[in-house]
Amino acid sequence: INRLIRSKSITIVHCHGRGAGLYSRLLKLFNWKIKVVYTLHGFHPETVNGLFRRPYIMIERAFAKITDQIILLSQSEYNRFICHVGDFPKKLNLIPNYLRRDEFNPTALDLNL
Numbered sequence: 001i002n003r004l005i006r007s008k009s010i011t012i013v014h015c016h017g018r019g020a021g022l023y024s025r026l027l028k029l030f031n032w033k034i035k036v037v038y039t040l041h042g043f044h045p046e047t048v049n050g051l052f053r054r055p056y057i058m059i060e061r062a063f064a065k066i067t068d069q070i071i072l073l074s075q076s077e078y079n080r081f082i083c084h085v086g087d088f089p090k091k092l093n094l095i096p097n098y099l100r101r102d103e104f105n106p107t108a109l110d111l112n113l
C-alpha cells in the first residue's frame with residue numbers, strides 16, 4: 001500500500017473502522033508526508049474482552065497522536081473517546097450521523113432505481 005501511495009503521489013488517506021484504521025495509521029510511520037483521516041464507526045472499548053481492553057486503548061492513544069484528523073459520528077462516541085483515549089482538540093471532529101426528522105421526507109425517496 002505504501003508503494004502505491006508513493007507512486008501515485010497520494011497525500012491523504014481516509015480510513016474507516018478498526019482494521020483499515022490499523023493499517024492506514026501504520027502507514028504514517030513509513031510515510032510522514034501523508035495525512036491520515038480516521039473515521040470511527042463505533043468506539044466501544046467496554047465490549048473488548050477484558051484482557052485486550054487495556055492494550056486496545058493504549059494502541060488507540062498512540063495512533064491518535066500520529067493521526068491527523070479523527071472523525072466521530074455521535075456525541076456519545078465522542079465522549080467515550082475523550083474519556084478513554086484523551087482529548088485532542090485540534091484533531092477530533094464530531095460529525096453527527098443522523099437524519100433530522102423535520103428534514104426527512106420519506107415520500108420524496110425514489111425507490112424505482
